[in-house]
Amino acid sequence: MTLRMAISELVRRLPIRQKIVFVAILSSTVALLLTLASFVAYELHEYGSTRSQALQTVARVIADNSTAALSFDDPRAASRTLVALRSESHVVSACLHDEQDRHFADYYRDGDAHVCTRETARLGGLGGDALQPVPITLDGQQIGTLYLRFEQIDIAARLFYYVTIFGFVSLTSLALAFLLARRLEKVISQPILGLVETARRVSRRDYTVRAPQESSDEIGLLVKSFNRMLDAIQRRDRQLEAHRDKLDGEVRRRTARLEEVVDRLRTEVQHRKQAEERFRYVAYHDVLTALPNRQLLRERLELAMRTARRERHRVALLFLDLDRFKEINDSFGHAMGDTLLKHVADRLVGCVRGSDGVTRVERSDEQSTVSRQGGDEFTVLLSRIAGISDISRIANRVLASLREPFQLGSHEIVVGASIGIAIFPDDGVDAETLLKHADAAMYHAKAAGRNDFAFFNESMRAAALQRITLERDLRHALERQEFELCYQPQVSLRDNRIIGVEALLRWRLEDGRHRLPGDFIPAAEETGLIVPIGEWVLRRACEQGREWQAMGLPPVKIAVNVSSRQFRKGAFFEAARAILDETGFPPHLLELEVTESSMLQDEDDVVRTLNKLGEIGVGIALDDFGTGYSSLSSLRRLPFDSLKIDQSFIEDLGVRTEAKSIVSAIIAMSHNLGLTVVAEGVRSESQRDFVRDQLCDVYQGNFFATAEPASRIVTLLEARRTDLPVV
Amino acid sequence: MIYKLVKFVVWPEPPSSTAPLHLCVYGADKVFNALTDVARGQRAQDRPLVVRRADERTLGGCHAVFIGTEPRVRMEFALRSLSGRPVLTVGEGTGFTKLGGMVNLVREGRHIRMEISRRALRLGGLNISSLVLALAQIVE
Numbered sequence: 001m002t003l004r005m006a007i008s009e010l011v012r013r014l015p016i017r018q019k020i021v022f023v024a025i026l027s028s029t030v031a032l033l034l035t036l037a038s039f040v041a042y043e044l045h046e047y048g049s050t051r052s053q054a055l056q057t058v059a060r061v062i063a064d065n066s067t068a069a070l071s072f073d074d075p076r077a078a079s080r081t082l083v084a085l086r087s088e089s090h091v092v093s094a095c096l097h098d099e100q101d102r103h104f105a106d107y108y109r110d111g112d113a114h115v116c117t118r119e120t121a122r123l124g125g126l127g128g129d130a131l132q133p134v135p136i137t138l139d140g141q142q143i144g145t146l147y148l149r150f151e152q153i154d155i156a157a158r159l160f161y162y163v164t165i166f167g168f169v170s171l172t173s174l175a176l177a178f179l180l181a182r183r184l185e186k187v188i189s190q191p192i193l194g195l196v197e198t199a200r201r202v203s204r205r206d207y208t209v210r211a212p213q214e215s216s217d218e219i220g221l222l223v224k225s226f227n228r229m230l231d232a233i234q235r236r237d238r239q240l241e242a243h244r245d246k247l248d249g250e251v252r253r254r255t256a257r258l259e260e261v262v263d264r265l266r267t268e269v270q271h272r273k274q275a276e277e278r279f280r281y282v283a284y285h286d287v288l289t290a291l292p293n294r295q296l297l298r299e300r301l302e303l304a305m306r307t308a309r310r311e312r313h314r315v316a317l318l319f320l321d322l323d324r325f326k327e328i329n330d331s332f333g334h335a336m337g338d339t340l341l342k343h344v345a346d347r348l349v350g351c352v353r354g355s356d357g358v359t360r361v362e363r364s365d366e367q368s369t370v371s372r373q374g375g376d377e378f379t380v381l382l383s384r385i386a387g388i389s390d391i392s393r394i395a396n397r398v399l400a401s402l403r404e405p406f407q408l409g410s411h412e413i414v415v416g417a418s419i420g421i422a423i424f425p426d427d428g429v430d431a432e433t434l435l436k437h438a439d440a441a442m443y444h445a446k447a448a449g450r451n452d453f454a455f456f457n458e459s460m461r462a463a464a465l466q467r468i469t470l471e472r473d474l475r476h477a478l479e480r481q482e483f484e485l486c487y488q489p490q491v492s493l494r495d496n497r498i499i500g501v502e503a504l505l506r507w508r509l510e511d512g513r514h515r516l517p518g519d520f521i522p523a524a525e526e527t528g529l530i531v532p533i534g535e536w537v538l539r540r541a542c543e544q545g546r547e548w549q550a551m552g553l554p555p556v557k558i559a560v561n562v563s564s565r566q567f568r569k570g571a572f573f574e575a576a577r578a579i580l581d582e583t584g585f586p587p588h589l590l591e592l593e594v595t596e597s598s599m600l601q602d603e604d605d606v607v608r609t610l611n612k613l614g615e616i617g618v619g620i621a622l623d624d625f626g627t628g629y630s631s632l633s634s635l636r637r638l639p640f641d642s643l644k645i646d647q648s649f650i651e652d653l654g655v656r657t658e659a660k661s662i663v664s665a666i667i668a669m670s671h672n673l674g675l676t677v678v679a680e681g682v683r684s685e686s687q688r689d690f691v692r693d694q695l696c697d698v699y700q701g702n703f704f705a706t707a708e709p710a711s712r713i714v715t716l717l718e719a720r721r722t723d724l725p726v727v
Numbered sequence: 728m729i730y731k732l733v734k735f736v737v738w739p740e741p742p743s744s745t746a747p748l749h750l751c752v753y754g755a756d757k758v759f760n761a762l763t764d765v766a767r768g769q770r771a772q773d774r775p776l777v778v779r780r781a782d783e784r785t786l787g788g789c790h791a792v793f794i795g796t797e798p799r800v801r802m803e804f805a806l807r808s809l810s811g812r813p814v815l816t817v818g819e820g821t822g823f824t825k826l827g828g829m830v831n832l833v834r835e836g837r838h839i840r841m842e843i844s845r846r847a848l849r850l851g852g853l854n855i856s857s858l859v860l861a862l863a864q865i866v867e
Contacts, residue, residue, distance in 0.1 A: 065858060067858060068735060068856060068858030068859050068861065068862055069858070069862065071731050071734070071735075072728075072731065072839075072841070072859070072862050073838075074838075074862050077861060077862050080861075138734055139734050139769075139770055139771050139772060139773070140770065140773075
């Protein structure tokens with residue numbers, strides 16, 4: 001068992017070449033041994049039978065040849081015949097007996113004398129084996145008998161003889177087989193080794209190699225199949241390569257496209273970022289002067305205050321207003337005004353930079369920030385100051401710098417400025433308060449005679465406090481509906497009839513007293529409360545007009561004052577239209593009165609809003625004409641229907657000589673522009689007569705009626721309906 | 728002897744012949760008697776043997792003839808008449824083969840020796856077995 005396993009293990013381990021040799025030699029040996037065995041067996045058998053046959057033949061011949069000798073009784077001749085047996089070496093003896101089976105002649109191979117008797121011949125014992133006795137006959141008659149004895153063959157010797165020969169033949173055969181097997185092994189193992197080599201090269205991804213096909217047997221078939229497989233693999237490999245190339249190309253193309261897209265995205269992002277920066281810049285900067293705007297100032301101010309609080313030092317805020325900017329704007333136009341503002345900005349920056357040695361004030365400076373608040377208002381923030389003297393020094397330098405004439409084109413312009421100064425934490429601990437206080441100080445400076453600076457002080461603080469109280473009260477008033485409207489009739493100078501009323505706001509206090517608009521409207525404008533208050537006024541006026549209509553009174557226009565702050569909110573038009581829709585008051589009976597100062601700021605917005613209102617039929621009147629700087633020529637561009645001459649001019653009639661000419665000029669020019677002219681503040685008959693003589697269209701004033709509650713207006717209107725002249 | 732001899736002689740006849748072989752005795756009566764005793768009912772070469780006396784006329788019908796020596800003239804005559812004919816001539820006495828006889832039996836003590844004339848056999852067209860020739864003395 002173990003031996004067989006060992007052999008099978010050995011065979012399994014042997015290389016094919018040795019296996020082939022092994023098998024060839026094994027089969028040769030087996031074949032040879034089989035051949036030897038059968039040959040020996042056959043040969044031994046054959047040999048035996050052949051020899052006995054030969055002996056029989058010899059015996060027969062001897063017997064035949066002995067007939068004559070027996071017939072003629074000649075033993076000597078018989079002996080001579082028997083001697084011929086000498087050539088048969090294995091014949092031991094021959095006895096020839098006569099007819100009566102008596103001894104006649106004999107032969108002994110070894111020359112020893114033996115007696116041939118019938119018994120010895122038959123029974124043996126004389127050495128060798130006895131051959132069947134051969135009868136000698138002549139003409140059917142037995143005339144004698146031949147007894148032959150012969151030596152038994154030596155099988156062992158014979159075998160040895162065969163084996164010797166066979167061994168030689170076997171060795172030769174095996175050698176031949178070995179040589180043949182070696183050749184054959186090459187025939188078989190060579191292509192296999194070729195295959196192995198090819199496979200090894202293929203495994204190194206060289207698909208172009210092919211195993212050599214040297215035969216068309218099974219190995220040839222194997223090689224062919226292998227090569228076909230290689231063909232397939234190569235084809236597959238090429239396809240794969242082609243695919244991979246295609247994929248690579250695709251990937252490269254996609255990558256390129258992606259990179260392109262990424263580039264575009266990057267560019268886009270950059271653009272966006274730039275846009276954002278620009279937007280941010282725009283959001284935080286004044287477009288005209290490129291200075292930080294009020295928003296950025298506020299942030300800087302808060303930052304500076306935080307730092308100051310932490311480090312326990314002071315911050316100064318300078319609020320600056322140009323003294324004669326409105327005049328310049330009116331005289332030289334907005335473009336010139338803008339250019340002036342730019343120059344002013346440059347000088348301001350120069351001043352601050354000069355003092356602090358900061359190169360880029362606007363950007364990196366945490367010491368000082370020059371910003372534009374809007375209009376001709378600027379601020380200078382000084383984040384880190386040593387003392388009051390520092391502030392004064394800088395303020396003086398700014399004023400001195402701005403006093404220098406500006407060269408604008410061919411014009412040399414001189415402006416001045418007033419500066420208000422508020423200090424953190426002394427004058428306020430928040431940006432809002434500081435700004436307010438600086439602004440207040442600036443007004444003081446301006447009031448004190450311009451071209452100077454003023455520090456915020458206690459009286460200013462009291463005023464400010466008062467304003468804050470007022471602001472709170474206003475809110476309450478709006479909530480508690482403490483406001484009410486009075487109406488002052490506007491009378492046609494042509495037929496002395498009431499053609500309209502101006503709605504005037506009254507603030508009825510708890511104690512029954514009224515506060516006049518002049519007391520609280522500025523505060524309302526500053527705080528922005530003017531917007532809800534203005535809307536309330538408009539709504540109330542429209543409702544009143546609708547009531548009057550419902551009462552069947554003759555239609556009258558209602559004029560409502562609109563503050564510039566209301567226009568600043570772009571939504572005024574929408575609000576007005578909504579109110580008209582809700583109340584059902586006809587737009588053409590509504591007239592909005594706008595002051596000249598409204599036109600100065602955000603003019604485009606105002607113009608756009610007014611135009612839209614004009615389009616839906618609302619009348620627009622320019623209020624307080626003559627107090628501002630507006631030139632009549634600029635009125636052309638605006639959608640005014642009427643113009644109200646400021647009451648100061650009417651008051652002056654009869655007091656100042658030039659007043660008459662001014663009023664008549666205004667009336668004439670307005671008519672030239674197609675405007676209806678309203679004279680305000682007519683208190684006397686002479687005044688009324690003068691404006692009537694100057695062909696003024698409408699007058700308004702105490703001469704006819706003061707501002708009256710709505711109920712009183714009803715009476716006046718009813719009187720008109722009866723068509724009785726009022727006066 | 729004659730009777731034994733015919734067994735080894737081949738005549739120029741068809742070998743298939745089954746006709747009896749005629750053994751003749753010419754002259755010697757003693758021989759005829761002995762031969763008649765020995766050969767009675769015997770066969771040679773699968774042919775029955777007939778023993779008879781022969782005279783000058785009947786000699787030609789014999790296959791083998793024993794010719795007595797006495798008288799000499801008769802012997803010579805018989806041999807002369809049989810010369811060249813397929814009849815085996817057997818005699819005894821010196822000069823028999825010289826006179827044209829084929830087989831001469833010579834008594835030598837106990838044994839009888841044969842003298843065979845091959846010329847005579849050839850003339851008669853007879854063949855005699857080499858085994859016999861090996862036993863005999865060949866004369867020309």
